[in-house]
Amino acid sequence: MEQESSKSLQKLRGLRREHKELINLMPLQTGGILTNAAREALIEFADGYSVCDFCQGSLCNVSNPPIRDFVQELLPQFLGCEVATVTHGAREAKFMIMHSLARPGDSILVDANKHYTTVVAAERVGLNVIEVPNSGHPEFKVDVNEYAPLIKEHAPKLILLTYPDGNYGNLPDAKRLGEISQEYDIPYVLNGAYAVGRMPLSMEQIGVDFIVGSGHKSMASAGPAGVTGMKKKWEEVVLRKSGKYRNKDIELLGCSIRGVPLITLMASFPSVKERVQHWDEQVSKAQWFSAELEKLGFRQLGEKPHRHDLLHFDAPALYEISKRVREKGYFVYKELKERGIWGPQPGLARSFKVSTFAVDRQQLGYVIDSFKAILSKYA
């Protein structure tokens, strides 16, 4: 036991990340790669609670570093909302909203492409989750018009749409759902964990009550970090204050990301604000990459033409190989890693997900050539 423990302790020394220098196509990670400014801020504010030097009791009111300006001015502008706050991440924001708007036993309505944490957050509150189905293989599209009859049937306390979903990168008609939510007067939550910080987005233009974003997924921030925008009318519901400590948010337990994730979120923000302006280039890059991979016999799932950098491919050729090689599905990971590429989930071969967000066309050309080479090698 003692020996085992000292071995485990030894493992904690000199922690290294294997994938650090590789071409990164990992969908969870491509939008969360830090800017240089964030790397500097990370070191500057490394120590625990270092963002709290000048706290007067509320994280979002700290003026040095300029958290107040960021949360109360820049974020609302960026999200196109009236009130914003910061959270530990998108899932924690969803829980906060559900916990504020619904009671155990209530129902909520979500799209079938939801992130698993939408369901887990609802479970934590004790809610029934009703799903709006998708169209199934190969496009898995969600038709938001199908929310309407289910709203009538289940009288949900809120509706949620995943925009885009993390499995297929589909972008359903969020604006149309805004009209439906207004028609039925039901609070509408947009999970934009893969949208906010990647593509231009305005809560007001879409017509949602809440927008939820993820710092580590799409805002070039260390994890975990998140942002939430809301209509003014929800401030007193979701950001209600403690009865005993008047400047403390109940749902945030006082303060949320009191440390480095917030400082990286802030330091990257100028670049993030700028990069969403180039979203059309990201989309055409993704479409080109998808078309090239399809030429190799892979089949892109989800919407076509695709409008997001998250791409999911059926890969029958890789799957056939995986059945006859020693490493099974891991051969894809191994072969790509040997070529300096990191992305598809290790072990999966039948289908795989990648994101083209963090790499340029030249690097993607190399990725395409690498897939070609792998297919030839095992042909």
Place this chain on the structure above:
Amino acid sequence: MEQESSKSLQKLRGLRREHKELINLMPLQTGGILTNAAREALIEFADGYSVCDFCQGSLCNVSNPPIRDFVQELLPQFLGCEVATVTHGAREAKFMIMHSLARPGDSILVDANKHYTTVVAAERVGLNVIEVPNSGHPEFKVDVNEYAPLIKEHAPKLILLTYPDGNYGNLPDAKRLGEISQEYDIPYVLNGAYAVGRMPLSMEQIGVDFIVGSGHKSMASAGPAGVTGMKKKWEEVVLRKSGKYRNKDIELLGCSIRGVPLITLMASFPSVKERVQHWDEQVSKAQWFSAELEKLGFRQLGEKPHRHDLLHFDAPALYEISKRVREKGYFVYKELKERGIWGPQPGLARSFKVSTFAVDRQQLGYVIDSFKAILSKYA
């Protein structure tokens, strides 16, 4: 508006921390200063979700970096508990426990010296908070025997003790309360945000059901991060899994600190495990410092002799000065900062809190001399 926004945006560039190089006596920060190993790991794993490269669906099961060994082997040993997990911080752990063990309308029993987040977490669950009083000025001691009659009166769902509290650094008789909790068969939560990572502590020896620690407060970790230990019997209650996603913790919404705070917590752990062995030196250093400040006319509040590095002083002499200087209470902060010292909350003069944890006797000697010099200057 546009101009204002670009000014705010400008402020986000080149974020700097004023207090970075100062002698740090800030109670919230002295236990959260990173080790060099943590600083290296912070940079290595800077990017969002970089700890998740080899995730198979559960953060606490990731073997590279060795999160599984850390959470499932090293932490339980360190905390003297059967089961451990990681959280966003002590407050989030308290909420998780309360949310799992109590229902809206239930009561819980806490010490009067509790951290404000204990109350806010209870409010978030919808609980009534009953307080066990302290002895008032100047010692503010909590006699844990007073829990017993209040348990009989209110039938609380759990009892909580703050060990030590952040205001006075008092260490109440946690072990005696363990006996009481067993006598009445009531779950007992120890908030060790200022203990775990500073002083030796064993959940089993004290006889608690849950122990809660803070990475950024006492474990040389970037914020926010926390640890929780519990008895095996609570695992299925607090760490219950999603009905739909069998490897996802409901209360952790799947995963908690999925990023840099966890990696710094792990990288610092070998040093933290070692440093708690030198707690007696910390205590004698604090006692010596306290005695020296009392010679200057300050009066240490809380237990005497003091058994923790968190120190709270009444400072009538500083208060008198603050009434007649231009900067009011801020003169203390300003004078100390000019001398390279950072600690007491800016603006406060009547009383102030410091922690001697992160500095040696020589530096503390300089701090004492600085207080002397400030008192002389304004005499």
